[in-house]
Amino acid sequence: MSADVLSAYPASQLAIREVGLRDGLQMTARWPSTPKKLEWVDREAAAGVRYFEVGSFLPADKVPRFADVREVIAGVSRHPGAHGIALALNQRGATDALATGVQEITLVISASEAHNAANVRRTQEQSLAEIANVVRLRDEAGSATIINAGIAMAFGCSLSGAVPEDAVLRMIDRCLEAGVDMVGVADTVGYAGPRQVASLCRRIADRLGPLPYVLHLHDTRGTGIANAAAALDAGCRILDASLAGLGGCPFAPGATGNVVIEDLVFLAETMGFSTGIDLGKLVALRDIPAGEMPGEALFGALAKAGPPRAMSWQAARP
């Protein structure tokens, strides 16, 4: 059974996915309590966000920040139309994730052989075999969970340097051959510029046709929002971001992290997309990381200035 990606990500709607509860908490000194994670989901759902990456399936004793992943998945599913996403790093994690009925499982593979080895201690071929096994598990379980292959280092690798577009496209093909329902590409270390993003997005769209793909950008070097704009212009319709830009970069301590979701929503609105997301409610939500994760840097410009006074400021042009 192949999961229905187009139902989960309708072509008519821009999908901005909140990854703060997973990628945003990956490396922080503290993380919100389970009730505060659930409040985060509830309030962000009320603000209009529909997609939540909520945690990783990892041994709870080793990674306590994601020990409550099942509760957060359940918290997302309380909201009609909301879509939960969990990471799994191996078959065992995927089995556990499938048991929850989460809407989507992301498996990570790197476009760079060196980073794949460093990140998951496997060759790319081994990771592809693991992905195929997870798809088989899903099919055997009769599950409708979407299996998504997230391709890390798709715009350059801090270990091996440049990553050719052709290598990313080949990896996309391999993941689809392994049976995944959809793929994503990640600028894991924030190397990309907007022309590079536009170019890869156009080639991916040529390859995939109507099947949407995820773009996971980081703002490590200040290009995150510019890259998102380039992707939107190139037809990308699923973008990851996190509240206050939580997330950081494993290779650059102190660096900025994921694209700031508040700034991304503002950007999209200026570009004519109706995100359906309430910027005021989104900005107010920063009280949760501020309160639960003292000392953690909260990024973002929109939150400091607020939206323009008249949100119809674009209407009169030319």
Add this chain to the structure above:
Amino acid sequence: MSADVLSAYPASQLAIREVGLRDGLQMTARWPSTPKKLEWVDREAAAGVRYFEVGSFLPADKVPRFADVREVIAGVSRHPGAHGIALALNQRGATDALATGVQEITLVISASEAHNAANVRRTQEQSLAEIANVVRLRDEAGSATIINAGIAMAFGCSLSGAVPEDAVLRMIDRCLEAGVDMVGVADTVGYAGPRQVASLCRRIADRLGPLPYVLHLHDTRGTGIANAAAALDAGCRILDASLAGLGGCPFAPGATGNVVIEDLVFLAETMGFSTGIDLGKLVALRDIPAGEMPGEALFGALAKAGPPRAMSWQAARP
């Protein structure tokens, strides 16, 4: 005598202008000492920056932060090929500025009648007459100083809302009729998105042909770098920015300011422009605002992460 804009801004070269010494210091609690301003110019010139907006000609007793504007202009002119820019708000300031031989004087007029009144207590017609008088003064003096009309609120106004593109284009025409050598357009309050920027840039380029124009962006709501990318794609070749994004927004206390010059240089390099600017030296220069302006927020992502380890990371694609 009309000043030679094309010599000052060769068509083959992207001009990234450092406005931190003027716009960046406009509202700060403290500002660098004159020796530190001169060190800023010296070190940034050594890093490859050629254009410096250095201050405003205002009564020194009322605006002490710019009392040393003549010394900073002289400091810029010590560097072969460097280009100094000063603001003048009236004929008296312009007369003083012309006496220094500064390469360029910027006069400000607003695309919004309401903001023009609030900012300089004149109607737009009165400001246009003042601009024409300054051009006459320049011509009578036989000066080669470029007169540049900076059009504020060109992408929306915090007082009057939307600003139609046609109104900006009419204001450009009026400024050129008043005799200015070049114009600039400013997103004074950070309302613009990249599609709006691209659209206006294309229309300005259609109007001006080979005559370049300045784009002065603010990052008030996180779109600064995305807007710069859109402008570069639309052929804009003169962009303002400031070290560490110094500058703020007069209508939003605590908001982010000018586009961060370090991030803009990185963006431009990812897009294939050879800026000739050394990112490491630029980042190191942040010690001046950090030391001279304690408590002032320093913005920017590139400075936290550093450039990618291999600056040739883009070379291998596709």
